[in-house]
Amino acid sequence: MGFQKKTGKGRLDKYYRLAKEKGYRARAAFKLLQLNKKFGFLQNSKVVIDLCAAPGSWCQVAVEAMPRGSLIVGVDLSPIKPIPGVITFQSDITTDKCRAELRRHLKTWKADTVLHDGAPNVGTAWIQDSFNQAELTLQSLKLACDFLVEGGTFCTKVFRSAQYNQLLWIFGQLFDKVDATKPPSSRNVSAEIFCVCRGFKAPKHIDPRFLDPRTAFADLKETVNTDEARVYKPEQKKRKRGGYEEGDYTLYKEVLASEFVESTDPISILANTNRLILETLEPSLSLSALNKMPATTPEIRQYCSDLKVLGRSEFKKLLKWRILAREAFGLPTKKTSKPAAEEEEVAEVESMDEELKIQEELQAMKDKDSAKRKREKRKENERKTKEIRRLQMHMTAPMDIGIDAAAQEDVFRLKSLEKDNAVSKVAKGRMAVLSERQKKDQDSGIGSSGETDDESDDLNDVLERELDQQYDAYQERRANYEARIKRRKQEEDGEWEGVSADENESSDDDIVEESDDSDDEDDEDDEEPQRLLMDLDNTATDPGLSKRATKFFSQDIFKDIPGLEQSDSESVIGEDGDMEDIPVIGKPEVKTKTSEKGTKVSKRSAKENPSRAADDTKEAEGQNQEVDDWEDANRRSDGRPITAEAMMLAHQLATGQKTTHGVIDENFDKYAFRDRDGLPDWFIEDESKHDKKQKPITKEAAQAIKDKMRALNARPIKKVREAQARKKFKAAQRLEKLKKKSDLLANEEGMTEKEKAESIAKLLSKAKTKAPKRSVRVVVARGVNRGIQGRPKGVKGRYKIVDARMKKETRALKRIAKRK
Numbered sequence: 001m002g003f004q005k006k007t008g009k010g011r012l013d014k015y016y017r018l019a020k021e022k023g024y025r026a027r028a029a030f031k032l033l034q035l036n037k038k039f040g041f042l043q044n045s046k047v048v049i050d051l052c053a054a055p056g057s058w059c060q061v062a063v064e065a066m067p068r069g070s071l072i073v074g075v076d077l078s079p080i081k082p083i084p085g086v087i088t089f090q091s092d093i094t095t096d097k098c099r100a101e102l103r104r105h106l107k108t109w110k111a112d113t114v115l116h117d118g119a120p121n122v123g124t125a126w127i128q129d130s131f132n133q134a135e136l137t138l139q140s141l142k143l144a145c146d147f148l149v150e151g152g153t154f155c156t157k158v159f160r161s162a163q164y165n166q167l168l169w170i171f172g173q174l175f176d177k178v179d180a181t182k183p184p185s186s187r188n189v190s191a192e193i194f195c196v197c198r199g200f201k202a203p204k205h206i207d208p209r210f211l212d213p214r215t216a217f218a219d220l221k222e223t224v225n226t227d228e229a230r231v232y233k234p235e236q237k238k239r240k241r242g243g244y245e246e247g248d249y250t251l252y253k254e255v256l257a258s259e260f261v262e263s264t265d266p267i268s269i270l271a272n273t274n275r276l277i278l279e280t281l282e283p284s285l286s287l288s289a290l291n292k293m294p295a296t297t298p299e300i301r302q303y304c305s306d307l308k309v310l311g312r313s314e315f316k317k318l319l320k321w322r323i324l325a326r327e328a329f330g331l332p333t334k335k336t337s338k339p340a341a342e343e344e345e346v347a348e349v350e351s352m353d354e355e356l357k358i359q360e361e362l363q364a365m366k367d368k369d370s371a372k373r374k375r376e377k378r379k380e381n382e383r384k385t386k387e388i389r390r391l392q393m394h395m396t397a398p399m400d401i402g403i404d405a406a407a408q409e410d411v412f413r414l415k416s417l418e419k420d421n422a423v424s425k426v427a428k429g430r431m432a433v434l435s436e437r438q439k440k441d442q443d444s445g446i447g448s449s450g451e452t453d454d455e456s457d458d459l460n461d462v463l464e465r466e467l468d469q470q471y472d473a474y475q476e477r478r479a480n481y482e483a484r485i486k487r488r489k490q491e492e493d494g495e496w497e498g499v500s501a502d503e504n505e506s507s508d509d510d511i512v513e514e515s516d517d518s519d520d521e522d523d524e525d526d527e528e529p530q531r532l533l534m535d536l537d538n539t540a541t542d543p544g545l546s547k548r549a550t551k552f553f554s555q556d557i558f559k560d561i562p563g564l565e566q567s568d569s570e571s572v573i574g575e576d577g578d579m580e581d582i583p584v585i586g587k588p589e590v591k592t593k594t595s596e597k598g599t600k601v602s603k604r605s606a607k608e609n610p611s612r613a614a615d616d617t618k619e620a621e622g623q624n625q626e627v628d629d630w631e632d633a634n635r636r637s638d639g640r641p642i643t644a645e646a647m648m649l650a651h652q653l654a655t656g657q658k659t660t661h662g663v664i665d666e667n668f669d670k671y672a673f674r675d676r677d678g679l680p681d682w683f684i685e686d687e688s689k690h691d692k693k694q695k696p697i698t699k700e701a702a703q704a705i706k707d708k709m710r711a712l713n714a715r716p717i718k719k720v721r722e723a724q725a726r727k728k729f730k731a732a733q734r735l736e737k738l739k740k741k742s743d744l745l746a747n748e749e750g751m752t753e754k755e756k757a758e759s760i761a762k763l764l765s766k767a768k769t770k771a772p773k774r775s776v777r778v779v780v781a782r783g784v785n786r787g788i789q790g791r792p793k794g795v796k797g798r799y800k801i802v803d804a805r806m807k808k809e810t811r812a813l814k815r816i817a818k819r820k
């Protein structure tokens with residue numbers, strides 16, 4: 001019969017510490033905080049009575065939660081230290097004096113909420129006296145009935161005892177809604193739960209028997225006095241470890257243990273007997289057999305010596321011992337009788353729990369069911385909203401090609417229509433026309449068809465739907481934003497990367513709506529189906545140039561410049577910004593990766609110098625391919641980046657540390673079967689960040705990943721590659737230019753051969769000579785130059801100020817190094 005120490009470490013839990021931290025006088029504060037969070041009764045209260053308020057933590061919570069200037073009155077048997085904004089006094093809540101005092105403080109007002117957290121003082125070694133507790137609760141209810149305003153709230157502590165159901169029933173008679181709940185801060189070992197009774201009915205006349213413990217718990221009293229109750233609920237007899245109940249000791253009874261074993265009614269013996277005799281002066285066969293039984297432990301002997309101080313578990317042990325003895329004696333054990341007894345016990349002791357559980361289960365099922373219905377309705381409404389919005393935007397899907405209007409968003413991806421050769425069908429078909437009825441439906445609002453919103457949606461429904469719609473809008477905005485950024489990036493890169501297939505796509509996507517308006521009746525006979533996707537800017541784009549570049553070169557100013565014909569040659573802007581008319585080296589097909597990644601080539605030069613063009617193209621292809629490979633290597637086929645976990649798993653699979661089956665098995669964890677039904681999208685998305693098993697990464701795998709990253713980092717990045725390619729490209733251009741000039745010179749008719757040779761040699765030497773490297777002048781920081789800032793006097797060009805000592809030291813170091 002272990003009992004819990006009040007000051008034991010187990011009792012000083014997180015709420016205890018939290019209460020200390022937050023300055024609450026007791027951890028009980030969190031119970032009210034949590035109850036109020038769930039039911040929100042304090043925010044709307046202007047007058048509160050706190051019954052059994054000492055030391056006052058509930059009053060503290062009430063002050064915080066209630067509107068400023070509210071009236072809070074706290075009463076307790078014990079004194080309560082003053083709390084700003086709270087009236088407190090010392091009194092017994094069961095007395096008329098307390099009632100009068102409360103009336104004096106409240107004047108003519110009525111209380112919006114009555115709180116009660118009372119616990120009568122009971123013996124320390126026994127569990128709290130539930131009957132007394134229920135009595136106290138009834139007293140507090142009586143006060144609540146006197147002071148509560150109609151519709152008011154009564155929040156009380158109740159113990160899950162025999163009187164619990166009775167109390168709940170009484171609450172139910174006086175209030176519209178009664179919720180029994182156990183806040184998380186209430187210890188599990190405690191039998192307390194809290195009833196929040198809302199909507200006080202304020203009946204004009206209350207039958208006094210309701211609030212009188214003698215009548216309210218009348219039927220229960222009888223059961224308390226049965227033998228079973230005495231055995232299974234000894235605490236209801238107010239047993240105390242210290243001795244017998246007053247007056248009871250005169251009825252001292254002793255029964256032979258063998259009689260107890262043989263008896264068919266062991267419960268009544270246990271209930272009405274003080275001692276089971278195991279030893280007598282006269283020899284007894286059955287008693288000596290009992291004494292010899294290994295099950296007759298000193299503990300059992302002790303229990304037998306004084307039955308009046310035993311608790312439930314001790315009685316249970318005695319009953320078990322009796323069964324063993326009966327088996328040893330060959331007496332019928334009625335195996336069923338024992339479990340029956342136990343079952344009975346369980347049923348009696350935990351009937352409240354079971355009932356509560358069933359109620360909770362029923363409630364949960366109901367909630368689930370209604371949530372499901374709401375969900376379905378909401379989805380239906382959303383679908384209709386979307387449909388209507390599409391119709392309003394003239395985005396009706398052509399039904400004649402078999403597309404369900406309620407299908408997903410990509411129904412409007414006209415590209416896919418083109419692919420499926422559905423374009424011609426669309427072009428020939430008629431667009432869906434809204435019927436008058438549909439229009440009416442549209443006008444009447446979102447949920448106009450079928451069940452109306454007004455009929456069925458409560459506030460929660462509306463809020464939930466709004467939240468979902470906002471979330472959808474947010475998702476849409478985010479997707480648009482990302483697409484915009486991506487497009488901008490593509491356009492920026494386009495200066496160097498040319499036109500990619502993607503770019504064409506994205507630009508096409510922008511004009512989907514425009515194409516809908518086109519009248520295509522005349523095109524019926526066209527062999528080619530009319531393209532649904534058309535670029536608004538229908539100027540022919542050179543496949544080698546980005547859109548921006550094409551637009552730039554299409555200006556009039558460039559019209560007459562030779563070599564800028566868009567179709568077969570291309571101009572390149574030099575690094576220094578000059579426009580140079582340079583024939584470029586080769587031109588692979590537009591759709592190849594090379595062209596996508598930006599090697600600028602022209603058909604003409606490819607024709608002129610096919611072999612070199614092919615070489616250069618190959619090289620450029622190789623370089624770009626490498627860059628692409630590098631990028632692709634870090635992405636999965638679905639475009640998502642390869643994570644360290646994935647790499648580790650791949651490594652383990654490759655080295656045989658894991659098998660595919662093993663991996664599949666591993667993934668059947670608690671997250672695998674999570675019910676996501678009915679959860680809003682935003683919640684699922686947010687949860688998805690955390691509802692995965694964290695897979696540890698081994699040291700070896702981490703090292704392997706590091707090595708891989710190091711190897712990747714060691715390779716030149718894309719920009720460096722590009723710079724190298726540019727340099728090469730320019731050198732080729734210079735050479736080409738030189739060749740052209742020398743060809744011109746060679747064909748010059750007015751020059752002698754010698755002159756021609758000299759001019760060409762000059763050109764070549766000029767091309768060879770590199771711009772001289774600008775020298776850096778070293779200025780020693782001494783004399784006038786000591787400590788100066790900025791350019792020293794008389795020094796032109798690049799300079800570097802050095803310290804004289806540093807120069808000497810460097811020389812000395814060199815000398816020393818040489819000597820070694």
Ligand SMILES: C[S@@+](CC[C@H](N)C(=O)[O-])C[C@H]1O[C@@H](n2cnc3c(N)ncnc32)[C@H](O)[C@@H]1O
Nearest residue numbers: 052054055056057058076077092093117118119
């Ligand atoms: C658990 S404490 C209340 C804690 C309080 N709610 C708080 O937050 O600080 C129970 C209180 O009930 C009081 N109490 C028990 N019987 C009472 C009675 N008949 N009249 C007034 N107070 C009583 C006890 O004095 C004790 O202070």
